[in-house]
Protein backbone atom coordinates (compact mmCIF):
# COMPACT_ATOMS: atom_id res chain seq x y z
CA UNK A 320 0.00 0.00 0.00
CA UNK A 321 1.29 3.43 -0.91
CA UNK A 322 -0.12 5.72 1.81
CA UNK A 323 -2.87 5.74 4.44
CA UNK A 324 -5.01 8.90 4.24
CA UNK A 325 -7.32 10.26 6.90
CA UNK A 326 -10.01 12.56 5.52
CA UNK A 327 -11.76 14.94 7.93
CA UNK A 328 -15.26 16.09 6.98
CA UNK A 329 -15.59 19.63 8.40
CA UNK A 330 -19.29 20.04 7.59
CA UNK A 331 -21.95 19.33 10.21
CA UNK A 332 -23.87 17.74 7.33
CA UNK A 333 -22.64 14.22 6.73
CA UNK A 334 -24.02 13.69 3.24
CA UNK A 335 -23.62 16.95 1.36
CA UNK A 336 -20.97 18.58 -0.85
CA UNK A 337 -18.08 18.20 1.60
CA UNK A 338 -18.86 14.51 1.93
CA UNK A 339 -19.21 14.11 -1.83
CA UNK A 340 -15.66 15.47 -2.21
CA UNK A 341 -14.44 13.21 0.62
CA UNK A 342 -15.91 10.04 -0.84
CA UNK A 343 -14.40 10.82 -4.25
CA UNK A 344 -10.98 11.33 -2.71
CA UNK A 345 -11.34 8.08 -0.77
CA UNK A 346 -12.26 6.17 -3.94
CA UNK A 347 -9.40 7.76 -5.90
CA UNK A 348 -6.93 6.93 -3.14
CA UNK A 349 -8.07 3.31 -3.13
CA UNK A 350 -7.67 3.13 -6.92
CA UNK A 351 -4.06 4.20 -6.35
CA UNK A 352 -3.42 1.39 -3.87
CA UNK A 353 -3.61 3.78 -0.94
CA UNK A 354 -5.99 3.42 1.98
CA UNK A 355 -8.41 6.12 3.10
CA UNK A 356 -10.81 6.65 5.96
CA UNK A 357 -13.37 9.44 6.38
CA UNK A 358 -14.29 10.80 9.79
CA UNK A 359 -16.91 13.44 10.58
CA UNK A 360 -15.68 16.18 12.94
CA UNK A 361 -19.25 16.71 14.14
CA UNK A 362 -19.20 13.23 15.77
CA UNK A 363 -16.28 14.32 17.95
CA UNK A 364 -17.89 17.67 18.74
CA UNK A 365 -21.16 15.95 19.71
CA UNK A 366 -19.28 13.49 21.91
CA UNK A 367 -20.40 10.47 19.85
CA UNK A 368 -16.72 9.71 19.43
CA UNK A 369 -13.84 10.68 21.67
CA UNK A 370 -10.53 12.21 20.67
CA UNK A 371 -8.92 9.23 22.39
CA UNK A 372 -10.51 6.96 19.76
CA UNK A 373 -8.78 9.05 17.12
CA UNK A 374 -5.28 8.44 18.44
CA UNK A 375 -4.81 5.04 16.74
CA UNK A 376 -6.31 6.29 13.49
CA UNK A 377 -3.92 9.25 13.49
CA UNK A 378 -0.91 7.11 14.28
CA UNK A 379 -1.66 4.79 11.36
CA UNK A 380 -2.28 7.67 8.89
CA UNK A 381 0.50 9.24 6.86
CA UNK A 382 -1.55 11.98 5.22
CA UNK A 383 -4.37 13.93 6.86
CA UNK A 384 -6.69 16.11 4.80
CA UNK A 385 -9.48 18.45 5.84
CA UNK A 386 -12.39 19.07 3.52
CA UNK A 387 -14.57 21.87 4.78
CA UNK A 388 -17.32 24.27 3.80
CA UNK A 389 -16.63 27.98 4.24
CA UNK A 390 -18.69 29.48 7.07
CA UNK A 391 -18.79 33.27 7.30
CA UNK A 392 -15.49 33.69 5.45
CA UNK A 393 -13.46 31.16 7.42
CA UNK A 394 -13.42 27.70 9.00
CA UNK A 395 -16.68 26.55 10.68
CA UNK A 396 -16.58 26.67 14.49
CA UNK A 397 -16.51 22.85 14.65
CA UNK A 398 -13.27 22.69 12.70
CA UNK A 399 -11.60 25.39 14.79
CA UNK A 400 -12.71 23.50 17.92
CA UNK A 401 -11.21 20.30 16.49
CA UNK A 402 -7.94 22.01 15.55
CA UNK A 403 -7.73 23.59 19.02
CA UNK A 404 -8.29 20.18 20.63
CA UNK A 405 -5.82 18.37 18.35
CA UNK A 406 -3.11 20.95 18.89
CA UNK A 407 -3.51 20.59 22.66
CA UNK A 408 -3.87 16.82 22.87
CA UNK A 409 -2.43 15.17 19.76
CA UNK A 410 0.58 17.23 18.75
CA UNK A 411 3.01 14.33 19.01
CA UNK A 412 0.70 12.05 16.97
CA UNK A 413 0.45 14.68 14.23
CA UNK A 414 4.05 15.84 14.08
CA UNK A 415 5.80 15.01 10.81
CA UNK A 416 2.67 13.85 8.98
CA UNK A 417 1.48 15.42 5.74
CA UNK A 418 -1.55 17.74 5.76
CA UNK A 419 -3.72 19.21 3.00
CA UNK A 420 -7.05 21.04 2.89
CA UNK A 421 -9.92 21.63 0.50
CA UNK A 422 -12.31 24.53 1.08
CA UNK A 423 -15.60 24.82 -0.75
CA UNK A 424 -18.16 27.60 -0.56
CA UNK A 425 -21.43 28.87 -2.01
CA UNK A 426 -20.11 31.84 -3.98
CA UNK A 427 -18.36 30.98 -7.26
CA UNK A 428 -15.23 33.02 -6.48
CA UNK A 429 -12.45 30.65 -5.36
CA UNK A 430 -10.55 33.45 -3.61
CA UNK A 431 -13.28 33.39 -0.94
CA UNK A 432 -11.63 30.31 0.60
CA UNK A 433 -8.20 31.96 1.00
CA UNK A 434 -8.52 32.72 4.74
CA UNK A 435 -9.82 29.18 5.40
CA UNK A 436 -6.88 27.59 3.60
CA UNK A 437 -4.37 29.88 5.29
CA UNK A 438 -5.79 28.86 8.69
CA UNK A 439 -5.21 25.24 7.71
CA UNK A 440 -1.61 26.03 6.79
CA UNK A 441 -1.15 27.77 10.14
CA UNK A 442 -2.64 24.75 11.92
CA UNK A 443 -0.17 22.47 10.10
CA UNK A 444 2.70 24.77 11.11
CA UNK A 445 1.54 24.88 14.72
CA UNK A 446 1.45 21.09 15.10
CA UNK A 447 4.59 20.63 12.95
CA UNK A 448 2.85 18.86 10.11
CA UNK A 449 4.08 19.15 6.55
CA UNK A 450 1.77 21.38 4.49
CA UNK A 451 1.01 19.89 1.08
CA UNK A 452 -1.18 22.80 -0.01
CA UNK A 453 -4.84 23.62 -0.37
CA UNK A 454 -7.55 23.61 -3.02
CA UNK A 455 -10.53 25.88 -3.32
CA UNK A 456 -13.88 25.20 -4.96
CA UNK A 457 -16.54 27.87 -5.49
CA UNK A 458 -20.18 27.03 -6.11
CA UNK A 459 -20.30 24.06 -3.73
CA UNK A 460 -23.87 24.90 -2.74
CA UNK A 461 -25.05 24.14 -6.29
CA UNK A 462 -23.67 20.59 -6.10
CA UNK A 463 -25.83 19.97 -3.01
CA UNK A 464 -24.04 16.73 -2.16
CA UNK A 465 -24.39 15.16 -5.61
CA UNK A 466 -21.97 12.35 -6.48
CA UNK A 467 -19.33 13.88 -8.73
CA UNK A 468 -19.62 11.01 -11.22
CA UNK A 469 -23.21 12.09 -11.90
CA UNK A 470 -22.29 15.66 -12.87
CA UNK A 471 -20.97 15.16 -16.40
CA UNK A 472 -18.10 17.39 -17.57
CA UNK A 473 -18.17 19.52 -14.43
CA UNK A 474 -17.79 16.45 -12.19
CA UNK A 475 -15.06 14.99 -14.41
CA UNK A 476 -12.97 18.15 -14.02
CA UNK A 477 -13.28 18.09 -10.24
CA UNK A 478 -12.39 14.38 -10.13
CA UNK A 479 -9.35 14.99 -12.35
CA UNK A 480 -8.24 17.88 -10.12
CA UNK A 481 -8.44 15.63 -7.04
CA UNK A 482 -6.72 12.75 -8.85
CA UNK A 483 -3.76 14.92 -9.84
CA UNK A 484 -3.53 16.30 -6.32
CA UNK A 485 -3.55 12.78 -4.83
CA UNK A 486 -1.00 11.41 -7.30
CA UNK A 487 1.39 14.10 -6.13
CA UNK A 488 0.57 13.84 -2.44
CA UNK A 489 1.10 10.09 -2.19
CA UNK A 490 4.58 10.75 -3.60
CA UNK A 491 5.14 13.32 -0.85
CA UNK A 492 4.85 16.22 -3.31
CA UNK A 493 2.74 19.37 -3.02
CA UNK A 494 -0.64 19.74 -4.75
CA UNK A 495 0.11 20.98 -8.28
CA UNK A 496 -1.22 24.32 -9.54
CA UNK A 497 -3.01 22.48 -12.35
CA UNK A 498 -5.44 20.97 -9.80
CA UNK A 499 -6.58 24.45 -8.75
CA UNK A 500 -6.83 25.55 -12.37
CA UNK A 501 -9.20 22.66 -13.06
CA UNK A 502 -11.38 23.66 -10.10
CA UNK A 503 -11.52 27.34 -11.03
CA UNK A 504 -14.26 28.54 -13.31
CA UNK A 505 -14.25 32.24 -13.89
CA UNK A 506 -17.58 33.96 -14.27
CA UNK A 507 -16.86 37.37 -15.88
CA UNK A 508 -17.79 39.98 -13.25
CA UNK A 509 -19.81 41.77 -15.93
CA UNK A 510 -22.30 38.89 -15.70
CA UNK A 511 -22.75 39.27 -11.93
CA UNK A 512 -25.43 41.95 -12.20
CA UNK A 513 -27.71 40.14 -14.67
CA UNK A 514 -27.14 36.96 -12.63
CA UNK A 515 -28.30 38.62 -9.41
CA UNK A 516 -31.42 40.00 -11.13
CA UNK A 517 -32.45 36.52 -12.26
CA UNK A 518 -31.57 34.83 -8.94
CA UNK A 519 -33.30 37.50 -6.82
CA UNK A 520 -36.38 37.26 -8.99
CA UNK A 521 -36.45 33.46 -8.51
CA UNK A 522 -36.01 33.77 -4.73
CA UNK A 523 -38.86 36.31 -4.50
CA UNK A 524 -41.14 34.28 -6.75
CA UNK A 525 -40.54 31.07 -4.73
CA UNK A 526 -41.18 32.88 -1.44
CA UNK A 527 -44.44 34.30 -2.82
CA UNK A 528 -45.55 30.82 -3.89
CA UNK A 529 -44.83 29.47 -0.41
CA UNK A 530 -46.49 32.51 1.16
CA UNK A 531 -43.46 33.39 3.32
CA UNK A 532 -41.97 36.79 4.10
CA UNK A 533 -38.24 36.51 3.47
CA UNK A 534 -37.45 40.16 4.17
CA UNK A 535 -38.94 40.36 7.66
CA UNK A 536 -36.90 41.97 10.43
CA UNK A 537 -37.67 39.12 12.81
CA UNK A 538 -35.15 40.15 15.46
CA UNK A 539 -36.71 43.60 15.76
CA UNK A 540 -40.25 42.28 16.32
CA UNK B 541 -24.71 54.41 19.33
CA UNK B 542 -25.31 50.92 20.62
CA UNK B 543 -22.38 48.51 20.39
CA UNK B 544 -22.60 44.79 20.96
CA UNK B 545 -19.35 43.35 22.30
CA UNK B 546 -18.63 39.65 21.84
CA UNK B 547 -15.71 38.87 24.12
CA UNK B 548 -14.23 35.39 23.70
CA UNK B 549 -11.28 35.93 26.03
CA UNK B 550 -10.81 34.10 29.31
CA UNK B 551 -10.13 37.06 31.61
CA UNK B 552 -11.70 40.48 32.16
CA UNK B 553 -8.87 42.68 30.87
CA UNK B 554 -10.69 43.79 27.73
CA UNK B 555 -14.07 44.16 29.41
CA UNK B 556 -12.81 47.03 31.54
CA UNK B 557 -11.04 48.81 28.70
CA UNK B 558 -13.89 48.44 26.22
CA UNK B 559 -16.69 49.31 28.63
CA UNK B 560 -14.87 52.45 29.77
CA UNK B 561 -13.93 53.50 26.24
CA UNK B 562 -17.45 53.06 24.91
CA UNK B 563 -18.88 54.92 27.91
CA UNK B 564 -16.54 57.85 27.25
CA UNK B 565 -17.90 58.03 23.71
CA UNK B 566 -21.40 58.21 25.18
CA UNK B 567 -22.26 54.77 23.80
CA UNK B 568 -24.50 52.07 25.11
CA UNK B 569 -22.49 48.85 25.36
CA UNK B 570 -24.10 45.44 25.52
CA UNK B 571 -21.28 43.24 26.70
CA UNK B 572 -21.29 39.47 26.23
CA UNK B 573 -18.67 37.29 27.85
CA UNK B 574 -19.10 34.32 25.54
CA UNK B 575 -17.59 31.68 27.81
CA UNK B 576 -20.49 32.22 30.25
CA UNK B 577 -23.20 31.79 27.60
CA UNK B 578 -24.92 28.90 25.90
CA UNK B 579 -24.27 29.20 22.19
CA UNK B 580 -25.01 26.22 19.96
CA UNK B 581 -23.06 26.08 16.69
CA UNK B 582 -24.98 26.40 13.42
CA UNK B 583 -25.80 22.93 12.06
CA UNK B 584 -26.83 24.22 8.63
CA UNK B 585 -30.37 22.93 9.22
CA UNK B 586 -31.69 25.48 6.73
CA UNK B 587 -34.66 26.57 8.88
CA UNK B 588 -33.55 30.23 8.69
CA UNK B 589 -33.90 30.01 4.92
CA UNK B 590 -37.20 28.25 4.37
CA UNK B 591 -39.18 27.57 7.52
CA UNK B 592 -38.72 30.71 9.61
CA UNK B 593 -36.93 33.08 7.17
CA UNK B 594 -34.25 35.13 8.92
CA UNK B 595 -34.81 33.42 12.27
CA UNK B 596 -32.47 30.80 13.67
CA UNK B 597 -34.21 27.70 15.06
CA UNK B 598 -31.64 27.13 17.82
CA UNK B 599 -32.89 28.12 21.27
CA UNK B 600 -29.98 29.61 23.19
CA UNK B 601 -28.37 32.89 24.26
CA UNK B 602 -27.59 33.80 20.66
CA UNK B 603 -31.22 34.81 20.18
CA UNK B 604 -30.75 37.77 22.54
CA UNK B 605 -27.40 38.64 20.99
CA UNK B 606 -28.98 38.71 17.53
CA UNK B 607 -31.78 40.96 18.77
CA UNK B 608 -29.23 43.41 20.15
CA UNK B 609 -27.13 43.29 16.98
CA UNK B 610 -30.25 43.90 14.89
CA UNK B 611 -31.19 46.99 16.89
CA UNK B 612 -27.59 48.12 17.41
CA UNK B 613 -25.11 50.12 15.39
CA UNK B 614 -21.89 48.17 15.75
CA UNK B 615 -20.26 44.86 16.64
CA UNK B 616 -16.96 44.55 18.48
CA UNK B 617 -15.32 41.12 18.65
CA UNK B 618 -12.44 40.24 20.97
CA UNK B 619 -10.74 36.89 20.63
CA UNK B 620 -7.54 34.99 21.08
CA UNK B 621 -6.29 34.27 17.56
CA UNK B 622 -6.71 30.61 16.66
CA UNK B 623 -4.71 29.54 13.59
CA UNK B 624 -4.99 33.01 12.09
CA UNK B 625 -8.70 33.35 12.73
CA UNK B 626 -11.33 33.58 15.45
CA UNK B 627 -11.30 31.13 18.35
CA UNK B 628 -13.92 28.36 18.25
CA UNK B 629 -15.81 30.18 21.03
CA UNK B 630 -16.19 33.39 19.02
CA UNK B 631 -16.77 31.54 15.76
CA UNK B 632 -19.77 29.70 17.25
CA UNK B 633 -21.42 33.11 17.54
CA UNK B 634 -20.16 34.49 14.22
CA UNK B 635 -21.38 31.46 12.23
CA UNK B 636 -24.85 32.40 13.46
CA UNK B 637 -24.56 35.86 11.78
CA UNK B 638 -25.93 34.20 8.64
CA UNK B 639 -29.44 35.39 9.56
CA UNK B 640 -28.31 39.03 9.42
CA UNK B 641 -28.13 38.81 5.62
CA UNK B 642 -31.03 38.74 3.20
CA UNK B 643 -31.37 35.79 0.82
CA UNK B 644 -30.79 38.11 -2.17
CA UNK B 645 -27.55 38.87 -3.93
CA UNK B 646 -26.07 42.16 -4.97
CA UNK B 647 -22.75 43.22 -6.43
CA UNK B 648 -20.22 45.27 -4.52
CA UNK B 649 -17.04 46.07 -6.42
CA UNK B 650 -16.03 42.74 -7.90
CA UNK B 651 -17.81 40.63 -5.30
CA UNK B 652 -21.23 39.13 -4.81
CA UNK B 653 -22.73 39.93 -1.42
CA UNK B 654 -25.98 39.48 0.49
CA UNK B 655 -27.65 42.82 1.38
CA UNK B 656 -28.08 43.25 5.12
CA UNK B 657 -31.45 42.68 6.78
CA UNK B 658 -30.93 45.21 9.58
CA UNK B 659 -28.83 47.85 7.84
CA UNK B 660 -25.12 48.48 8.05
CA UNK B 661 -23.25 47.89 11.33
CA UNK B 662 -19.69 48.93 12.08
CA UNK B 663 -17.31 46.07 12.77
CA UNK B 664 -14.19 45.95 14.93
CA UNK B 665 -12.17 42.76 15.30
CA UNK B 666 -9.61 42.63 18.09
CA UNK B 667 -7.26 39.64 18.03
CA UNK B 668 -4.86 38.60 20.73
CA UNK B 669 -1.87 36.88 19.21
CA UNK B 670 -0.32 33.92 20.95
CA UNK B 671 2.86 32.15 20.00
CA UNK B 672 1.47 30.96 16.69
CA UNK B 673 3.56 30.84 13.53
CA UNK B 674 4.14 33.67 11.10
CA UNK B 675 1.14 34.83 9.14
CA UNK B 676 -1.50 34.58 11.86
CA UNK B 677 -1.84 38.34 12.26
CA UNK B 678 -2.27 38.96 8.53
CA UNK B 679 -4.84 36.19 8.20
CA UNK B 680 -6.79 37.42 11.23
CA UNK B 681 -7.00 40.86 9.63
CA UNK B 682 -8.06 39.27 6.34
CA UNK B 683 -10.90 37.37 8.06
CA UNK B 684 -12.19 40.59 9.65
CA UNK B 685 -11.88 42.37 6.30
CA UNK B 686 -13.82 39.63 4.49
CA UNK B 687 -16.55 39.73 7.14
CA UNK B 688 -16.70 43.50 6.74
CA UNK B 689 -16.95 43.26 2.96
CA UNK B 690 -19.81 40.80 3.24
CA UNK B 691 -21.58 42.87 5.88
CA UNK B 692 -20.73 46.07 3.99
CA UNK B 693 -19.36 47.38 7.28
CA UNK B 694 -16.90 50.15 7.97
CA UNK B 695 -14.29 48.16 9.92
CA UNK B 696 -11.00 48.01 11.75
CA UNK B 697 -8.93 44.96 12.66
CA UNK B 698 -6.40 45.26 15.47
CA UNK B 699 -3.99 42.69 16.84
CA UNK B 700 -2.45 42.87 20.30
CA UNK B 701 0.05 40.63 21.97
CA UNK B 702 -0.05 39.47 25.59
CA UNK B 703 2.76 41.88 26.37
CA UNK B 704 1.09 45.09 25.10
CA UNK B 705 0.40 47.55 27.89
CA UNK B 706 -3.11 48.67 28.76
CA UNK B 707 -2.50 52.31 27.84
CA UNK B 708 -1.56 51.53 24.25
CA UNK B 709 -4.38 48.95 23.94
CA UNK B 710 -6.83 51.60 25.14
CA UNK B 711 -5.49 54.18 22.69
CA UNK B 712 -5.72 51.88 19.70
CA UNK B 713 -9.24 50.73 20.59
CA UNK B 714 -10.39 54.34 21.05
CA UNK B 715 -8.92 55.23 17.67
CA UNK B 716 -10.61 52.26 15.96
CA UNK B 717 -13.99 53.12 17.48
CA UNK B 718 -13.66 56.72 16.32
CA UNK B 719 -12.45 55.81 12.85
CA UNK B 720 -15.20 53.32 11.94
CA UNK B 721 -17.76 56.02 12.58
CA UNK B 722 -16.40 58.62 10.21
Ligand SMILES: Cc1cc2nc3c(=O)[nH]c(=O)nc-3n(C[C@H](O)[C@H](O)[C@H](O)COP(=O)(O)O)c2cc1C
Nearest residue numbers: 330335336337388389390391392424425426459460
Ligand atom coordinates in the same frame (compact mmCIF):
# COMPACT_ATOMS: atom_id res chain seq x y z
C1 LIG C 1 -23.34 29.19 8.70
C2 LIG C 1 -22.96 29.20 7.26
C3 LIG C 1 -22.12 30.18 6.78
C4 LIG C 1 -21.73 30.21 5.43
N1 LIG C 1 -20.89 31.19 5.00
C5 LIG C 1 -20.51 31.23 3.69
C6 LIG C 1 -19.63 32.26 3.22
O1 LIG C 1 -19.16 33.11 3.96
N2 LIG C 1 -19.34 32.28 1.89
C7 LIG C 1 -19.81 31.33 1.01
O2 LIG C 1 -19.52 31.41 -0.18
N3 LIG C 1 -20.62 30.33 1.46
C8 LIG C 1 -20.98 30.26 2.76
N4 LIG C 1 -21.80 29.25 3.21
C9 LIG C 1 -22.25 28.23 2.26
C10 LIG C 1 -21.48 26.90 2.36
O3 LIG C 1 -20.09 27.09 2.38
C11 LIG C 1 -21.82 26.02 1.17
O4 LIG C 1 -23.21 25.90 1.04
C12 LIG C 1 -21.19 24.65 1.23
O5 LIG C 1 -21.30 24.04 -0.03
C13 LIG C 1 -21.84 23.75 2.29
O6 LIG C 1 -21.17 22.51 2.37
P1 LIG C 1 -21.92 21.16 2.80
O7 LIG C 1 -22.97 20.97 1.75
O8 LIG C 1 -20.90 20.10 2.75
O9 LIG C 1 -22.48 21.37 4.15
C14 LIG C 1 -22.21 29.22 4.54
C15 LIG C 1 -23.09 28.23 5.01
C16 LIG C 1 -23.46 28.21 6.35
C17 LIG C 1 -24.40 27.14 6.84
